[in-house]
Amino acid sequence: MATKEEILEELKEAVIEYEEEDCQKAAQKVLDNPDLMTPMDGVLDGLAAGMEKVGVLFDTHEYFVPEVLMCADALYAGLDILRPHIAQDDKGPQASVVLGSVQGDVHDIGKNLVKMMFDIAGWNVYDLGRDVPLEDFVEKQLDTNSDVLAMSAMMTTTMLGMKKVIAMVKEKNPDCLIMLGGAPLTRDVANLFGADGYAESAGNAVSEGIKMISSLRKYQKGEIPA
Amino acid sequence: MAELTGKERVMKMFKKEPLDRMPCFSGQGSVTVQAIEKMETQFAKIHNDAQLMAGAALTSARMWGLDGLVIPYDMATVAEAMGRGISLYDSAEGIIYPTVPNKWKDLDEIDIPDNYMSQGRMGVVDKAFEILKNDAPDLAVGAWVLGPFTLAGQIMELDILLKGLKKKKDQIEIFLGQVTQVTIDLCKHYESLGVDFISVREMGSGTDLLSPRMWKTLIQPNLTKVFDAISIPSVNHICGSTDMIIEMMHECGADAISVDQKNDVAETRKKLGNDILIFGNFDPYGTLTTLEDTSAVADVIKKCIDDGVDSVWPGCDIWPDVKKENMETYVQTVKEYGVKPSPAVKRI
Numbered sequence: 001m002a003t004k005e006e007i008l009e010e011l012k013e014a015v016i017e018y019e020e021e022d023c024q025k026a027a028q029k030v031l032d033n034p035d036l037m038t039p040m041d042g043v044l045d046g047l048a049a050g051m052e053k054v055g056v057l058f059d060t061h062e063y064f065v066p067e068v069l070m071c072a073d074a075l076y077a078g079l080d081i082l083r084p085h086i087a088q089d090d091k092g093p094q095a096s097v098v099l100g101s102v103q104g105d106v107h108d109i110g111k112n113l114v115k116m117m118f119d120i121a122g123w124n125v126y127d128l129g130r131d132v133p134l135e136d137f138v139e140k141q142l143d144t145n146s147d148v149l150a151m152s153a154m155m156t157t158t159m160l161g162m163k164k165v166i167a168m169v170k171e172k173n174p175d176c177l178i179m180l181g182g183a184p185l186t187r188d189v190a191n192l193f194g195a196d197g198y199a200e201s202a203g204n205a206v207s208e209g210i211k212m213i214s215s216l217r218k219y220q221k222g223e224i225p226a
Numbered sequence: 227m228a229e230l231t232g233k234e235r236v237m238k239m240f241k242k243e244p245l246d247r248m249p250c251f252s253g254q255g256s257v258t259v260q261a262i263e264k265m266e267t268q269f270a271k272i273h274n275d276a277q278l279m280a281g282a283a284l285t286s287a288r289m290w291g292l293d294g295l296v297i298p299y300d301m302a303t304v305a306e307a308m309g310r311g312i313s314l315y316d317s318a319e320g321i322i323y324p325t326v327p328n329k330w331k332d333l334d335e336i337d338i339p340d341n342y343m344s345q346g347r348m349g350v351v352d353k354a355f356e357i358l359k360n361d362a363p364d365l366a367v368g369a370w371v372l373g374p375f376t377l378a379g380q381i382m383e384l385d386i387l388l389k390g391l392k393k394k395k396d397q398i399e400i401f402l403g404q405v406t407q408v409t410i411d412l413c414k415h416y417e418s419l420g421v422d423f424i425s426v427r428e429m430g431s432g433t434d435l436l437s438p439r440m441w442k443t444l445i446q447p448n449l450t451k452v453f454d455a456i457s458i459p460s461v462n463h464i465c466g467s468t469d470m471i472i473e474m475m476h477e478c479g480a481d482a483i484s485v486d487q488k489n490d491v492a493e494t495r496k497k498l499g500n501d502i503l504i505f506g507n508f509d510p511y512g513t514l515t516t517l518e519d520t521s522a523v524a525d526v527i528k529k530c531i532d533d534g535v536d537s538v539w540p541g542c543d544i545w546p547d548v549k550k551e552n553m554e555t556y557v558q559t560v561k562e563y564g565v566k567p568s569p570a571v572k573r574i
Contacts, residue, residue, distance in 0.1 A: 064433070064437070065388055066434045066440070070392060070393070073389070106325045106326060108385075109384060109385055131325065133318075
């Protein structure tokens with residue numbers, strides 16, 4: 001019979017080697033062995049830990065975006081099995097995010113990588129998709145009173161829309177944190193727009209998102225204070 | 227000696243013949259809101275009307291004193307002509323470029339129609355070239371097309387394409403071969419319309435997305451076929467990270483390579499030598515739209531020249547909402563500071 005460490009290693013390897021079926025099988029093993037670990041252990045120390053390694057491979061130019069996308073598919077294959085079984089007590093702080101790519105942008109790779117990070121963290125994710133009219137972001141944020149609003153624009157030509165959304169949301173809900181991401185953005189531009197967070201590109205979303213996953217794992221384990 | 231026309235200046239540069247100064251033009255869209263306002267129209271309307279499309283390019287070029295112009299302004303014309311639809315955002319506020327709403331979602335769905343060259347707005351672009359060739363004989367008239375990989379990402383979902391590069395390599399290679407033929411056919415078509423130069427923008431293939439190894443096996447062979455087929459001056463433009471693939475870009479055989487602000491042009495010049503034309507590499511939004519001080523704009527342009535470009539090109543389309551004084555400074559600095567020879571082009 002497999003040990004906890006072996007099952008977690010299977011989950012990690014399946015994510016790193018982008019093997020969706022292997023990830024599903026390993027996730028099922030987690031559920032079949034409730035005496036060894038909880039589903040949340042599988043998510044944090046298996047799937048998320050595997051994605052952390054993917055981040056290292058990405059930073060060292062061993063993996064590029066195609067590989068990372070496939071790793072994400074494998075991660076979701078496992079997460080879809082584990083998530084319904086995570087106990088309410090294990091979910092950590094409940095928080096919600098509204099995210100999407102702004103109108104004029106039909107690219108959503110960066111947005112989806114950031115979404116993965118929130119999914120792993122167990123947040124309530126309201127994904128508006130792509131080519132989202134500006135007023136839809138505002139409406140959804142106000143409807144849900146989400147803690148975070150995350151917007152992505154891959155094209156220079158669409159990022160100016162973000163500024164208007166930020167102004168509208170901040171006017172009505174100044175406590176909402178706003179994250180911006182997208183290839184053409186710079187930190188200066190994000191500051192200029194009045195955003196609270198910033199990720200440069202799909203590539204940076206990978207690095208930054210994975211660093212956030214790492215922090216989340218430590219937080220869930222009580223290694224860092226809230 | 228009579229002053230060179232813009233077209234003469236650009237064409238001589240492509241032949242690496244001595245010039246009076248560096249030409250100021252681009253293979254990326256250079257239409258600005260000031261021109262659109264002067265024409266009393268809207269940005270959303272210049273994409274599907276030949277008179278407005280040509281007029282916006284020509285009015286911008288005349289207004290700022292550019293040596294050339296380029297159309298169209300969006301990257302969706304071919305995908306639209308292949309039946310993937312078009313979102314023009316004509317009722318949205320502000321400037322939004324057209325996009326493709328219905329990309330193919332699976333390799334098995336792809337069915338490139340034979341008649342795409344006459345569908346959608348393809349005829350509008352053709353007519354606009356005819357107008358420009360007639361109305362702007364003194365300016366270099368450029369066409370731009372998407373490189374095969376980027377075009378593939380316009381007609382099918384990008385994440386499916388990217389994952390297919392690893393999971394369905396053989397099928398993707400066949401598909402990219404088909405799309406390469408589309409790019410070649412477009413280039414030959416625009417050549418037949420009399421355009422002066424073609425910029426092939428393989429903008430989605432930088433190492434932000436793809437590995438150098440993938441670039442070598444899947445991008446370089448197709449781009450090489452495209453440039454082999456073009457018989458007029460050609461430019462290989464890639465935005466994003468290009469330092470790791472710059473030698474391979476050069477090997478594709480274009481007359482010039484164009485890179486954006488992520489490229490270390492001084493290092494690129496060292497790697498490639500002084501014989502190749504290099505264009506680039508300022509951040510158009512960060513320079514022309516956001517900078518508050520025109521002396522900072524001049525510094526950006528001077529750095530491009532000092533780093534070793536033969537023509538100062540924006541790394542992407544000029545964001546139409548430029549500051550007037552920044553645009554003027556960009557053009558003036560190219561003309562004045564570009565009097566000194568560039569690495570590949572001497573001066574008269």
